[in-house]
Amino acid sequence: MTASKKSLSTEATFQWLEQSWLASALCCLVLAGLLGLGYFVGIPRAADHLAESLSMDREQQLGLDAMQSHGGIRRSKVPLPQREKVEQLFQELSQGLPLAAHYRLEFDGRRSANAFAFPGGTVVVTDGLLEKCSSDEVTAILAHEIGHIEHRHALRQSFRSSALSVLLGVLSSEMNSVSVATAGIPSRIAQTRYSRAFEEEADDFAIALLLARKRRPELLGTCLQRIAPSPEEPSVWRFLSTHPH
Amino acid sequence: MTTSLLAAGLGELDEGARSRRLRVEFRGSASDYFRIWIAHTCLSALTLGIYGPWAKVRMKQYLYGNTLLDGVPFQYDAPPLAILVGRLVTVCLLLVSYAGTALAPQVRVLLSLALLVALPWIVVSSNRFEAHYTSYRGVRFRFAGSYAGALRTFLGAALLACTLVGLPWAYRRVKGYLVRQWSHGGVRARLSLRATRLFRPALAAGLLGVVGALCTAALFIWGVRGKGYVPEWVVPVSLLPLYLASILACSVLRAGAANLVWRGTRLGPLRFRTTFRGGELALIYFVNAIAVVASLGLLIPWAAVRLARYRAENFGVVLDGDWSEFSGDTTTPVGAVGNELAQALDIGLPVGP
Numbered sequence: 001m002t003a004s005k006k007s008l009s010t011e012a013t014f015q016w017l018e019q020s021w022l023a024s025a026l027c028c029l030v031l032a033g034l035l036g037l038g039y040f041v042g043i044p045r046a047a048d049h050l051a052e053s054l055s056m057d058r059e060q061q062l063g064l065d066a067m068q069s070h071g072g073i074r075r076s077k078v079p080l081p082q083r084e085k086v087e088q089l090f091q092e093l094s095q096g097l098p099l100a101a102h103y104r105l106e107f108d109g110r111r112s113a114n115a116f117a118f119p120g121g122t123v124v125v126t127d128g129l130l131e132k133c134s135s136d137e138v139t140a141i142l143a144h145e146i147g148h149i150e151h152r153h154a155l156r157q158s159f160r161s162s163a164l165s166v167l168l169g170v171l172s173s174e175m176n177s178v179s180v181a182t183a184g185i186p187s188r189i190a191q192t193r194y195s196r197a198f199e200e201e202a203d204d205f206a207i208a209l210l211l212a213r214k215r216r217p218e219l220l221g222t223c224l225q226r227i228a229p230s231p232e233e234p235s236v237w238r239f240l241s242t243h244p245h
Numbered sequence: 246m247t248t249s250l251l252a253a254g255l256g257e258l259d260e261g262a263r264s265r266r267l268r269v270e271f272r273g274s275a276s277d278y279f280r281i282w283i284a285h286t287c288l289s290a291l292t293l294g295i296y297g298p299w300a301k302v303r304m305k306q307y308l309y310g311n312t313l314l315d316g317v318p319f320q321y322d323a324p325p326l327a328i329l330v331g332r333l334v335t336v337c338l339l340l341v342s343y344a345g346t347a348l349a350p351q352v353r354v355l356l357s358l359a360l361l362v363a364l365p366w367i368v369v370s371s372n373r374f375e376a377h378y379t380s381y382r383g384v385r386f387r388f389a390g391s392y393a394g395a396l397r398t399f400l401g402a403a404l405l406a407c408t409l410v411g412l413p414w415a416y417r418r419v420k421g422y423l424v425r426q427w428s429h430g431g432v433r434a435r436l437s438l439r440a441t442r443l444f445r446p447a448l449a450a451g452l453l454g455v456v457g458a459l460c461t462a463a464l465f466i467w468g469v470r471g472k473g474y475v476p477e478w479v480v481p482v483s484l485l486p487l488y489l490a491s492i493l494a495c496s497v498l499r500a501g502a503a504n505l506v507w508r509g510t511r512l513g514p515l516r517f518r519t520t521f522r523g524g525e526l527a528l529i530y531f532v533n534a535i536a537v538v539a540s541l542g543l544l545i546p547w548a549a550v551r552l553a554r555y556r557a558e559n560f561g562v563v564l565d566g567d568w569s570e571f572s573g574d575t576t577t578p579v580g581a582v583g584n585e586l587a588q589a590l591d592i593g594l595p596v597g598p
Contacts, residue, residue: 017284024280027287028543034290170294171542 038167044194047159051152056102059155060120066154067118076107078130083107086130089139090123093213094146103149105142113223115141117148119155133223140210140220147205153198160194264565271557273311275547281307282546298328308553314381314562323378323581331581338586363586365395368423370583376427377579384571389433390426398422413443420506430571432513438505446501449523450494457490492530497523507560514566520559529555 017023067073076083087105094103102121113128123145130138148154203220210217285300302325309321345352369390376388402418405411417440424436461483468479500521507517533548 014284017288018281021280024283027283031283031287031290 039164043160043163043167044156047156047163050159051155054155056099056120059152060102060122062155062158063118063120063122067122067124070116073106073124074109076109076127078107078127082130085135086125086138086142089135090142093139093143093209097146097150099150103146115145117145117154119152119158121149123149129223136216137219137223139215140206140217141223143206143209143215144202144220146209147202148198150205151198151201153202157195157198164194263567264563267315267562267564268313269557269560269562270313271311271550271554272313273308273550273553275550278304278307278550279543279546283543294332295329298325298332301325301328308549309379312553312557315564317382320380320383321378322380323374327581328585331583331585334582335585365399366392367583367586369395370579371587372423372426373579374581374584381429382568382571384430387428388426389428390423394422394426413440413447416440416443416502424506424510427512429512432571434510434512436506436509437511438509442505443502446498446505446523449501450498453490453494453497457487457494460486460490489531492534493523493527496527496530499523500526513570514564516563516565518561518563520561521556522559525555 017027086107090103090105094100097103099121104122106122106124107130108124108126110126111128112126113132114126115129116124118124123142125138125142129141133141206220207217210220282304285296285303289295289297289300302321302323305321305323309319312319342352342356345356369388369392372388372390376386379386398418402415405415405418417436417438421436421438424434427434464483464486465479468483469475500523503521504519507519510517529552533544533551536544537548
């Protein structure tokens with residue numbers, strides 16, 4: 001008797017859930033809350049946790065793979081003395097940092113002005129960057145890239161996007177059941193917020209580092225600001241790179 | 246013989262004493278379905294997906310139960326627990342294969358081979374599951390396919406498809422095999438389809454694709470001409486025609502193939518005649534996509550109801566005889582692993598339009 005009463009009340013609850021607009025509104029709120037929690041807290045925390053558990057050697061291997069998929073390093077045409085000077089600046093900046101033992105600087109012969117931080121501690125600067133920016137400006141940019149590496153941004157970003165693509169995969173299988181035309185749209189939008197947060201974190205790190213090394217943090221971004229609107233900058237390359245600055 | 250019967254057209258046969266056109270309608274409403282959908286989606290999310298199978302069954306029950314043929318609804322009664330087991334197995338398999346490829350990239354080759362070997366099984370068991378738990382007038386559908394039969398069919402089709410010109414025959418081989426395995430109440434379905442008729446929708450779709458690609462190329466060239474670099478807006482804007490053309494091409498192909506297959510299908514005394522149109526379908530898909538994205542997914546139920554209604558409106562069924570021919574037939578329950586794998590791997594179920 002109690003069992004039938006109980007099943008009756010579950011049935012009534014389900015009926016209310018399925019039929020009342022109030023229940024629908026509550027469900028919307030709960031769903032939005034859960035999605036927000038997963039997106040802003042769940043995915044970032046889980047990805048960071050996973051990234052921390054990975055050894056630096058493994059990360060270096062991933063960095064090599066990433067470099068390969070970016071088309072590898074081209075031979076730099078910048079004269080050796082200038083390169084040595086930049087190398088020295090880089091050493092000065094990275095000295096004494098927790099991951100100091102893993103840092104490596106590479107020069108890439110590409111004409112477009114750009115700098116990258118790969119997983120595992122390799123920073124790449126292009127010939128274009130060295131040509132267009134003063135050495136102080138290059139220092140600021142290097143500090144920014146070192147920030148990416150100290151915070152293991154590349155790794156955390158890739159774990160975040162993997163987790164996000166699983167979540168979006170579940171959501172979009174639902175979407176694709178009603179239209180063939182929605183494939184891939186949401187992931188682009190959801191991805192950008194994470195990388196912007198990393199850029200800001202790297203900037204903060206760079207300012208602190210430059211101040212500690214008695215350098216001028218206000219030069220951060222001035223060079224990139226100057227060259228960004230120039231028409232020689234091929235934006236497709238920036239579009240493809242994981243972290244543009 | 247069947248083809249001449251079909252060629253005779255519906256009108257002529259309708260005049261026969263025992264031949265009548267059956268009403269197909271979809272009675273579901275977007276507002277009802279929305280409330281069911283949001284409640285069950287919310288419960289699935291709260292239970293981290295454990296409730297998902299129950300939600301899936303309930304939503305399908307709503308859609309099937311509101312699809313009426315000759316005034317009688319379809320029924321769907323898959324056991325959620327079996328679906329849950331199928332999902333857990335699928336998730337484990339995907340995790341293992343993901344970890345495997347991460348540790349050793351060579352595993353990928355092995356996995357694709359395993360998938361090829363498993364494909365006939367996945368398709369057969371997934372069809373069997375859907376058939377067994379779908380019923381009409383209290384009689385279950387049945388899918389009789391076997392691994393060996395599906396493997397033979399797929400291998401033959403793959404060889405035909407390799408020649409490119411043989412694609413329509415490959416399609417007919419697969420479709421014909423799958424349709425023949427379906428039965429209802431002991432009455433087996435069959436398909437008679439002239440493969441050459443598939444060339445028309447295929448060529449139309451191909452042509453649309455080429456036009457879209459040309460427009461995209463032209464826009465891109467026009468956008469970068471004389472600039473020496475690629476402005477930010479050029480890539481998304483120039484991709485637009487290709488995107489629209491691909492929706493249209495996909496719809497034209499789907500509609501054309503579905504019309505041909507349904508018109509060539511007979512299930513005992515039942516004949517079918519669908520009137521899907523590529524343009525209409527593309528418009529529905531396109532508007533659905535915009536609505537779903539703009540509403541952050543909240544209009545998914547509305548979109549699903551719209552599609553179901555369009556399908557019902559363009560679905561014609563003629564009965565030459567009466568329902569007593571479907572006497573009933575027992576089928577054994579089936580596991581859901583194949584069905585869930587098929588969904589996770591995006592292997593479309595070759596059922597329905």
